[in-house]
Amino acid sequence: MNDKMIKxxxxxxxxxGVAYELILKTFEDAHIFELCTPxxxxxxxxxxxxxxxxxxxxxxxxxxxxxxxAGTNRLNIINVTDEEMVVEMGKSTPEGLKHADLxxxxxxxxxxxxxxxxxxxxxxxxxxLTTIESQVEKKDESLKIMVSDSLKMAFxxxxxxxxxxxxxxxxxxxxxxxxMLQSVLVHDFMITTPRIAVLSFNPKAGINDxxxxxxxxxxLPAIKAASDxxxxxxxxxxxxxxxxxxEYLKFDAVLAMYYDxxxxxxRSIASEKGALYTSxxxxxxxxxxxxxxxxxxxxxxCSPDSFRDALYLSIDLYRNQKxxxxxxxxxxxxxxxxxxxxxEKLDLTKEEV
Numbered sequence: 001m002n003d004k005m006i007k008x009x010x011x012x013x014x015x016x017g018v019a020y021e022l023i024l025k026t027f028e029d030a031h032i033f034e035l036c037t038p039x040x041x042x043x044x045x046x047x048x049x050x051x052x053x054x055x056x057x058x059x060x061x062x063x064x065x066x067x068x069x070a071g072t073n074r075l076n077i078i079n080v081t082d083e084e085m086v087v088e089m090g091k092s093t094p095e096g097l098k099h100a101d102l103x104x105x106x107x108x109x110x111x112x113x114x115x116x117x118x119x120x121x122x123x124x125x126x127x128x129l130t131t132i133e134s135q136v137e138k139k140d141e142s143l144k145i146m147v148s149d150s151l152k153m154a155f156x157x158x159x160x161x162x163x164x165x166x167x168x169x170x171x172x173x174x175x176x177x178x179x180m181l182q183s184v185l186v187h188d189f190m191i192t193t194p195r196i197a198v199l200s201f202n203p204k205a206g207i208n209d210x211x212x213x214x215x216x217x218x219x220l221p222a223i224k225a226a227s228d229x230x231x232x233x234x235x236x237x238x239x240x241x242x243x244x245x246x247e248y249l250k251f252d253a254v255l256a257m258y259y260d261x262x263x264x265x266x267r268s269i270a271s272e273k274g275a276l277y278t279s280x281x282x283x284x285x286x287x288x289x290x291x292x293x294x295x296x297x298x299x300x301x302c303s304p305d306s307f308r309d310a311l312y313l314s315i316d317l318y319r320n321q322k323x324x325x326x327x328x329x330x331x332x333x334x335x336x337x338x339x340x341x342x343x344e345k346l347d348l349t350k351e352e353v
Contacts, residue, residue, distance in 0.1 A: 005072060006036045006118065006315055006318055007036070008039065008120055008314060008315070009039050009111065009116035009120065010107075011040075011121045011122055012041060012042025012043065012047075012100065013100055013122030013123045013292065014092055014096050014097070014100050014123065014124045015085065015087050016087060016090060016092055016294060017092075017123055017293060017294055019123050019292070020046065020050035021050060021297070021300070021302050022122060022288060023040065023047070024047070024051055024054065024056050025056070025302075025303075025304035025307075026304045029308075033073045033074065035315055036315055037071075037072055038311075039064075039067055039076045039077070039078060040077040041077075041103040041104070041106050042078075042079070042080060042099070042103050043077075043079055043080070044063045046085055046087050047077060049087050050087070050298075053089065055300065059075065061074065061075050061077060062074045062075065062076045062077070063077055064076050064078055066078070067110055067115040080099065080103045081099065081102055085099055089298040090294045090295065090297040092294065097124075097126060100124045100126065104121070104124075107119055108131075108132065117284070118283065118285070118315075118317070118318050119285045119286075119314075120307075120310055120314055121286075121287045122287075122288070123287075123291055124292060127159070128285075128287070129142070132278075141180070142278055142279065142281055143155075143177065143180045143181065143184065143280050144276060144278055145181070145278075145279060146289060147274060147275055147276070147277055148266070150248075150249060150269065150270075151266060151269050151270065151274075152189075152252065153253070153256060153263075154177065154181045154253060154255050154256070155257075155258070155259055156169065156173065156174055156177050156255055156256065157169065158258075158259050160258075165258040166212075169218050169219075171218055171225065172222075174198070174218060174219060174223075174255075175222045178198065178222065178223075178255060179229070179231065181253055182196065182226075185252055185253055187320075187321070188324075189320065190324065191252050193232060194232065194252040194253060195232045195233075195252050196232065196252065197242070197251040198219060198233055198236050198237070199236060199237055199238075199239050199256050200236035200237060200238050200239070201214035201215065201218075201257045203238065205237065214257075223235055223236070239256075239265060242254075243265045266289075272303045272305045272306055273309050274306060275287065275288055275309040276288070276289050277313060284321070285314075286310040286313050286314040287310055288306035288310045290306045
């Protein structure tokens with residue numbers, strides 16, 4: 001396996017929020033530079049301004065014009081524009097959104113060119129996936145997964161009003177989401193036979209149709225179809241008792257029916273830790289689940305735990321995908337035995353069916 005130093009591209013997010021605080025606090029730990037070469041896409045002046053306001057200690061910052069000039073054992077930053085940028089701490093501005101977009105697009109260009117290995121997006125008002133999906137052919141193949149030490153949470157529906165969640169569900173959709181989650185667990189997280197829990201849509205799992213029919217008409221058929229495809233998935237489980245009794249600890253991942261159902265449980269369990277992994281893209285992209293938090297900007301009160309988890313997750317995923325590729329690149333041929341007598345003969349000449 002190639003043990004090269006992984007180059008992590010980090011977008012600056014919204015410069016008026018807490019993104020630079022998370023970045024600066026994360027890289028106070030010098031040991032991180034032994035694992036990767038971080039490259040920020042943003043503004044060295046904005047970073048210096050945040051460091052001064054937050055009264056954080058200085059460290060070795062390398063301002064570069066291109067990825068090839070990135071140095072090891074230091075934080076590298078590419079200025080995405082020569083324009084002067086006014087940072088208005090604690091608020092979103094058109095100028096701030098413009099520079100956040102410039103940083104994301106520059107990072108995406110370098111990803112496509114193979115100059116960086118993974119992408120870590122800092123908190124921004126705009127969802128970076130919106131920009132990315134416009135440049136990805138198979139946008140329906142992406143799946144958001146929240147990851148912590150004890151819980152992996154995926155979502156059947158996302159970024160839609162709750163009133164539309166039920167009508168968006170179908171047997172085909174849920175079966176596809178379960179299949180995608182299974183594939184991610186096997187190939188990205190190296191879990192050989194993952195167990196997946198599927199949550200119900202209605203309270204108490206829609207007992208006797210009195211609380212809804214989504215379980216009987218959609219969720220149960222999807223679970224059966226996935227199980228028939230040799231996927232170990234179970235449910236539907238009512239969310240309150242499932243998480244309240246720590247049932248989730250018996251599974252490798254959970255599929256929630258809608259955003260709030262999964263995120264309330266995840267945030268309660270992970271606290272300020274955990275990260276978001278958007279799977280199914282042509283590259284690895286992670287993010288802290290920390291939002292832009294304008295009300296906390298400049299106050300030096302944010303924990304970098306979630307950002308640090310997102311960074312470590314991107315490194316783990318990159319390494320896992322490399323190993324998975326090498327394992328499956330030249331698989332061993334199936335072995336055939338001639339049976340029917342006391343002397344079994346191994347035959348390697350037969351073609352696989």
